[in-house]
Structure formats: C-alpha cells, structure tokens
Amino acid sequence: MFIVIVGCGRTGSLLAGKLSRSGNEVVVIEQNPDSFALLPVDFSGFEIEGDAAESDVLIEGKIESADLLIVSTGNDQINYLVSQMARVNFDVPRIMVRTIDPSVEKMYEKEERFEIFSQISLLAENMINKIEREGMR
Amino acid sequence: MKYKNLLISRYFLISKYTGIIIIFAGAAILSPLLFLLAFPEESSLAPHFLLAGGLSILAGLVLFTYGSRHQEEDVELSLNEGSIIVIFSWLGAIFFSAVPFITILDMSWSHSIFEVVSGWTTTGLSLVDVTTAPKLILIWRSIMQFFGGAGLAVIALSSLLPVHGMGLYMAEARSDKLLPHVKRSTMLIMKIYTFYTAAGIILYYFAGMPLFDSINHSMAAISTGGFSTQPDSIGHYNSLSIEVVTIVLMLLGTINFATHYTLLKGKVKTFFKNAEIRLMITLFIFLTPILMFFSLNSLYPMLSENFRITFFQIITALSTTGFSTISFAGWPIFANFIIILIMLVGGGTGSTAGGIKQYRIYLIFKSIYWEIKEQFLPRRSVSSNYLWRGENKFYVKDQHVKDVANYILLYLFTFFAGVAVHTAYGYSLLDSMFEFGSALGTVGISIGLLSPEAPLGIIWTQTIGMFLGRLEFFIILYAGIKLFKDGVYISKH
Numbered sequence: 003m004f005i006v007i008v009g010c011g012r013t014g015s016l017l018a019g020k021l022s023r024s025g026n027e028v029v030v031i032e033q034n035p036d037s038f039a040l041l042p043v044d045f046s047g048f049e050i051e052g053d054a055a056e057s058d059v060l061i062e063g064k065i066e067s068a069d070l071l072i073v074s075t076g077n078d079q080i081n082y083l084v085s086q087m088a089r090v091n092f093d094v095p096r097i098m099v100r101t102i103d104p105s106v107e108k109m110y111e112k113e114e115r116f117e118i119f120s121q122i123s124l125l126a127e128n129m130i131n132k133i134e135r136e137g138m139r
Numbered sequence: 140m141k142y143k144n145l146l147i148s149r150y151f152l153i154s155k156y157t158g159i160i161i162i163f164a165g166a167a168i169l170s171p172l173l174f175l176l177a178f179p180e181e182s183s184l185a186p187h188f189l190l191a192g193g194l195s196i197l198a199g200l201v202l203f204t205y206g207s208r209h210q211e212e213d214v215e216l217s218l219n220e221g222s223i224i225v226i227f228s229w230l231g232a233i234f235f236s237a238v239p240f241i242t243i244l245d246m247s248w249s250h251s252i253f254e255v256v257s258g259w260t261t262t263g264l265s266l267v268d269v270t271t272a273p274k275l276i277l278i279w280r281s282i283m284q285f286f287g288g289a290g291l292a293v294i295a296l297s298s299l300l301p302v303h304g305m306g307l308y309m310a311e312a313r314s315d316k317l318l319p320h321v322k323r324s325t326m327l328i329m330k331i332y333t334f335y336t337a338a339g340i341i342l343y344y345f346a347g348m349p350l351f352d353s354i355n356h357s358m359a360a361i362s363t364g365g366f367s368t369q370p371d372s373i374g375h376y377n378s379l380s381i382e383v384v385t386i387v388l389m390l391l392g393t394i395n396f397a398t399h400y401t402l403l404k405g406k407v408k409t410f411f412k413n414a415e416i417r418l419m420i421t422l423f424i425f426l427t428p429i430l431m432f433f434s435l436n437s438l439y440p441m442l443s444e445n446f447r448i449t450f451f452q453i454i455t456a457l458s459t460t461g462f463s464t465i466s467f468a469g470w471p472i473f474a475n476f477i478i479i480l481i482m483l484v485g486g487g488t489g490s491t492a493g494g495i496k497q498y499r500i501y502l503i504f505k506s507i508y509w510e511i512k513e514q515f516l517p518r519r520s521v522s523s524n525y526l527w528r529g530e531n532k533f534y535v536k537d538q539h540v541k542d543v544a545n546y547i548l549l550y551l552f553t554f555f556a557g558v559a560v561h562t563a564y565g566y567s568l569l570d571s572m573f574e575f576g577s578a579l580g581t582v583g584i585s586i587g588l589l590s591p592e593a594p595l596g597i598i599w600t601q602t603i604g605m606f607l608g609r610l611e612f613f614i615i616l617y618a619g620i621k622l623f624k625d626g627v628y629i630s631k632h
Contacts (some may be wrong), residue, residue, distance in 0.1 A: 028320070042215055043215050043306060044216060046307065046316065062531070097458065
C-alpha cells in the first residue's frame, strides 16, 4: 500500500516506522527537518521537507496516487486544510485525520471518506470503559 | 552487563544476516554449472565448483543457524551493523569464489584472490590466460561481475529471503531510493539490471558476436566490469557495430539506477537536468576533441578512426568498465594523463561504476561556483543552492558539501599512497598512476604493468585498492572501528 503521512512528530514518526517495516511504501511530509530524526533507523521511505498546506509539496509526495493519507500534525487548522485539499484536489480514497480538540470532530461529521481519531475522546472513552467495566470502587 | 548482552545479541543478528548472504554467494558459485548443458565436455570441472559452492553454503548455514538460535525478535539494523555484514559477506564470497581458480587453473592464492576481487568489485584486471582457460571459468568470471555490479546486499534485499534493513542498503554504497520502500527499490533495480543485460546479449548477438561471448561481454559491460573472453578485449572483433553496442551498454551501466528510473518513466527533461548526466555530457564534449587533436592525431591520422578510438577509450575509462580496443602502452603521456583523470572521476553514484563518482565532482565544482557567486551578492541576500538528483531538486547544505569534500580527499590520499607503493617497486610515475588509478576506480584498463610475473606486493596493493574503491572507504572504517570498540568492551567486562 502507498501511504502518505503528513506530520512527523511523535505520532507520525511512530506510524511511519511501523508501516514501513510491515512492507508499505511510506512518504512522510514535515516542515521541520529536525523531526525526521524521530524516525527509526530502518525507515526506508521518502522524507519530504516542506509545508503540507502547499499544493506543490503534496504533489512532490505523489499524493494523487496515495491509497491512504494520514494527517497527524499537532494543529487542527492545518489538519483540516490538508485533508480537504487531499479530498477535493487530489481525490485520495481514504483519509485518516488526527484531531487535538474534540470539538473539531463536528467539522468532519458530514464529510465522506474521512476517519477521525481524536486522541482526547479516545482517552476519555478508554477510561470511562474501564470504570464501567470494573464498577465504582 | 546489560549493554554487553545487548551487544552480543546484535552480533548474533549480524551473523545470521551474513550467513544468509554467504549461502547466496554459494548458490552463485554453483550457477556456472548451468552452462554444462551447453558444454558437456567440461563436466570434469563440475566437482571443483560443487566443492567451492558446497563449502560456501555450509559456512553460511553454520553462521545462520548459530545466529538465529540466540535471536529474540527482528530488530532494526543500523548503518554500522550493516557495514559489518556487508564487509564479512564480501570477504566470505571472495574467499569461496577463489577456490575454483586454485583447484582448476592451479593459480596461487594471491593471484586467485586478485582475480576474484577484480571480478566482484567489477574491476576487470585479470591474471587468467583467457585463451587456455576453460569455458566454465570464463563464465564464472562474468557471473561474479554481474552479481558484484548489483551488490550482494542489494540482491539479498531484493530476494524473498527474510533480509531487510535500510542500514544494509546504505552500507553497500547505494543510498538513492527509487521507491519509498527498500525491498521494492532493490527489486526494481534488479529488474532494470537484468533487463539491460538480456537486451545486451541480444544486441551483441545481432552485431555478430558468438553467443557465448555475447553472454560474457553483456554481463561484463552492464556491470561496468570489463572481463573479456578475448586477450585483446573488444578490439579483437574490430567491428564498429560491436563497439557501438559496447558503448551503449557501458553508458547504461554507469548511469545511476534512480536516473534510469526517471528516464524509463518518460521524464526526458528531468533526465537531462540531472547533475551527473550534465557532467558526463560536458566531459565528452570537451575531452574528446582535446584528446583527438592535441595528442592522438599523429598516432591515428584518419579522422574517423581517431574519433572512434578516442571516444571508446574515454567511455571505457569514465564508466570504469575497462574494455579497450587498443593498447595504452603506446599512447603519448598527455593522452594517458587525461585517461587517468577520467578514471579518477569515474561513473555515477548508485550505479555499478567506481571512481570518485561524477556526482561528487559536480557538487564540488558547483560549490566553488556558489562561493564565488555569493561573494558578489548583496550582504543580506539569502540563496538556497540546489541541483537535480534522481527526479527531484536536492537542496545542498554545508554539511553535505563537507561530507563530499572529505570523501574526495580520502580517495585522493589513498590514490597517492597506492601510487607511492608502485613507485617504490621501481615503476615509472605515469605507469604507477595509471595502474593504481585503474584498480582504485575499479576500471580495469592496464598500461601493461600487470602480469602474472608482477611482484606480490603490487598484486596485493591493487587487490586492496579495488576492495576499498568498490565499498567506498568509510564503510570499511565504520565496520573496523565498531568491531574494535565492541571487541574491547566485551573482553573488558
């Protein structure tokens, strides 16, 4: 599978390393070149330095042929912009977006092809599940 | 204590990977036996190859089982560990490949090792008398060049074997990625490489070469190796069409695989923007007339003959192949000096060629130009310098220029050290520079200094030169230093 990952912070680099090792073709786009150091040694995909909000940078990452786009920067506005560009301009079939602020999830609600991962909602859900499973002590 | 255990577990992993590659080398040693179908009269030689291949596979299996016994999980390989694997698997492959030369041709160990290193490193200097050598030995020399050109680690990575790791790929002086995954990149390299070789065989055959010679020369040309089945190389055929085919194959062999991929995808414009292609074309345009009119016109009075000969030798030196159509011994000093310079420049990075590499030379000249240009720009101007590499713009940082400059200095230093050894044996400065430049750049043209009677010191200096030149120094240094440090640590605790 050909995967483009936008943002190479802790989340992006972890995903990129694991996906690359399991045999996928991975391209990582990141603005700050120092962040590429977070990638594991045996990451064998491409590293592209640039602002993913620019069309040219996405084109350099061959986004039009991507099977999956993972947007994982730490900024909700950028995430929204990049995922919309990918859907509208480049017709990427599957887009996974990470959101920081849980209230942003609403913005994606009525759009198809998006899969939203809100870390705070996931965390809260996990905790609530555990509490409900074990009962109040 | 914990660190010591960790270190030891890393070495088990290294042993496992080295084992796999040496098993593969053993399979390569057995591959000439396929040609027994065509030459059944040489079946008496089969046991020699079976012995060498069997020993190699056995040694690989021992390393592999020993290494995988202690292994907990698949961990990632760093560049230093990749270097150790590459060095040891190359040394193993060289050792076992030498066995048939010793048992069949009755050559000494030093001479056999020289011949084999010349094969695996795609140099093409030879001590074997090709007129009397059996066909199986001839084809084995070409097969070594074919596999050596691609590189053992690259082949192992491209295969279905459980070998992976970016460190291994980088360690074999192949850093350009064609596709964003190392396994698919190496597979693509092997596809391009095999396709060109097959096309070369067909072209040679139609150009009028016998089939057996076509197979040998095609493998030796694409791998920029240069072993020939004739004592006077391509000159033996004295045919224009064969020379044209050879020139095309040598050019293909010396171009970076990433650049090939750009061309195969139809991006002709990007192809000609590429740094290495530009340098190569510039060199051809300037050097061919200089050699033709300032040095060789007295030797070859006919203009067409002059061009044909000059152009062929320039390409053979630049692509570090080492086929020749004439003898360099009779050439004027100026012409030979230019050939030495071209041999130092060498082929493209990430190709099968050797030398300093065109990319590095181009970058250094560009950076000199940038430095002068910046001197005349306004004080507060900001510029970002780039060149074309593969199909992308590559922005050059100071650190990168430093790496490249260090490499060039180290290369030249080694070159002068080797020349010094040659002159100490009493050879003239020109001969020494020509011969050692040829060995270090894995070119393989000779000015006539090399023969089975040459002193052993010369043979070994050239053997080491070829090995250093193919694996690009730093890898050998990294591996050596890491082995030494870890060895000291383990023995201390």
